[in-house]
Amino acid sequence: MRFTKPGPPQAVLLSYVALIAVGVLLFMLLPTTKAKVSPIDALFTVTSAVTVTGLTVINTETQLTDTGKWLILSLIQIGGLGYMTLTTFLLITFRRKIGVKERLILSESLNYPGVYGLVRFLKRVVLFVFIIEAAGCLLLYIHWVPSMGITGAAFPAFFHSVSAFNNAGFSLFTDNLIPFRGDLYVNLVISALIFLGGIGFFVIHDIYLLFTKRTERLSTHTKLVLSLSIMLVVFGWLGLILTEFAHYNGIWSLNWKERLLSTLFLSVSSRTAGFNTVDIGSLSESSLFLLTILMFIGASPGSTGGGIKTTTFSVILLSVLSYVRGRSEVVVFNRSIPQDLIHRAMVVMALAFTYIAFVNLLIDRIEEKDFLSTLFEVVSAFATVGLSVGGGEGLSFSAQFSSFSKILIVLSMIVGRVGIVSFALALVGREEESRIKHPEARLLL
Template sequence: MQFFKRIFKWSPPRILAAGFALIILCGSVLLSLPFASSNGSFTPYIDALFTATTSTCVTGLVTVDTGSHWSVAGQVIILILIQLGGLGFMTMATLFALVLRKRILLRERLILQEALNQNSMEGIVRLIRKVITYALTIELAGAVLFAVRWSFDMPIGKAIYFGLFHAVSFFNNAGIDLFGQFGVPFISLTGYADDPLVNIVTMLLIILGGIGFIVIADVMDYRSTKRLSLHSKVVLSTTAALIVVGTLVVFIFEFSNTKTLGSLHWGGKILASFFQSVTTRTAGANTVDLASLRQATQFFMVILMFIGASPGSTGGGIKTTTFTVLAVAVLSMIRGKEDIVLFRFRLAQERINKALTITMLSLTLVIIVTMILTTTEDQAFIKILFETTSAFATVGLTLGITPELTTIGKTLIILMMFVGRLGPLTLAYALRPRQERALFRYPEGKITIG
């Protein structure tokens, strides 16, 4: 009883970290059992743990092919973990509480505020209702469109199942797919590189899942409010700019590469370039062989993955707002301006400090894990950097080394996915000891910079 009282007193970041860890552990135990595998045998626990983590953290990196290794029961467990991880376990718990007409207490509202990365608790339950409604509506629409398209390629029952699984997976930016059961493992969507419907629906699901529920709610309310918040303006403009720049870079560097875009017609080249730019923002699906991309393209994709999606979304990375705030801060410093201004709004110094802290923590983590993996894995540096960044940003793209990782490598990638889903700053808050209020301040000092 004392243990549960102690848990109840935990800070919201610590409860979030413990909640995700508990879901992963439960999922890993279930996935390791014989009923979860297609051949009815036990799955090595490290692979079950890896799969449970990549599903709950909506990453998409897999050590065993999802379509061929797991039974239908195992795939359903993965699907549930993706939904829980994408929307957040507190969001799902709130859904059940609302259905049962239970009151959402102050403690629960604080945790929801932390989970959705909100600045205040005002309207948090109303936002949760919108999150659930928008998510289920978008996933259902995607499932129907996928099912209609794939009914031409497979029996209608399987097409419906595939439509539902992939709509949930892509909207939650997990990128886990089932196409490996058709004979070629880890194939993703490479068989649909020039299919307009599959590409467009997938990209829309990824973008909607990646811009965040706050922005979706803001856009949906625009008809009545006639205005967008500063957050929504920054997210939408940055997302659009990164997608366009990413598309141009992939198109230019891979245009003549016969192993990627070179063999496609003009429409296919543009579509594939667009898709790779969108999916790099934490989605995990791909329509071309990423291992065959030129190293310049692979490195640029590492940068896009590191930036990631937007706050309050199903994606990872340092987030688009963090990137924009730092970029504008640098430009303001170069121009000699004291204030950091975005869309005629001045940003508080606290926002700049938080953006800098998140970026430095994230960069340090990626560098350290990459250095360790270069000693434990017999792989090229660019592949290890790509894998590490993909895990941290919960992207799920790989250059083909995930199944070949050693036990140490798998463990490190599992930790990276977990940290990436929670966010390094949230995890740091969860692990830090209780802070005591400082009773004094040190005198200001001067140090030469630059």
């Protein structure tokens, strides 16, 4: 027997689908594009914004009107923060009570453990978003005024601050952030925004509690996320330097400062912001594969980023190490990781691999384009990254795809944003536990 009422996973999935539907309607009805675009491309663009992916089949700078750019920016902000989060925040602001059911859905949407302190947490999240995005906007504005002018710098500064904090990867520049590849200031500001957006609201909240002395120590979750995020950035940086070394078509054609900056930026951005300061299509195949792995791992839970998440990755890693050493406990920061978390992490990994393999196989079969470029695009969509080897004219590789494959990429962005397990739960639905207990199977592995 299946439950008939939609549970939290269904509600979150439906909220994204509804937001995309409204977005497509607005995109088609308002004067958003300079020339007419196909409904598929409108769906693709809106989904890419709502899921904060950043893959493009329409050039944001040259093909969108100002209305179009504002619509994309609004969808990024709503999608990044989460539709449920925003509506609940509005409800609270207008002093409406929210019930237990809404709290459960909100807790799923925000990835907050439990419902205790949820409303206070929500209010702070919205405040964090406002402060960080305002600061980022101001920092970029000051830097861009000399070259773009007092009025000209305003919208780009705002747009890129919001896009970076939400890990959206959309840029107003045709070549994304390639013009700024040697600009240390822009690199640092955007990287900081991406990093803060990617570690998750829970972690930001935890750091806030420590700084305001409301707690004495950081939670295990925060310690794990921070140490792993820093380790992955360093690992990715060193890895990319090795995979690009002496490969003179790409990053190695630049000077040393730009080589170091662009590999570091790419390491930060690949999990899962999706900005690029170099042409991804010019990188070596080993760099593309390394980036695919980084994209797959992704950002941290309860953030604007995607992927299987840093925590999932580390739980699997620690669990495997424990197993090989013959230990029954999996320990991190003197805490034992419970069995059900390990099981969930393994399920996430298995489902993610299966999903990516299947969609990749389909698109490979249909498009018959380069294998690695296709795999890169599928993982980029699934992990809501937005990096792409490119499809000409500043667009993503998807721009060369047939409608059917574009729809598969759209689906992958939604699955990636909702989360593969939540998506599966939303589709299949839980059954009531059978009371029959079966005898144990004896299997050899």
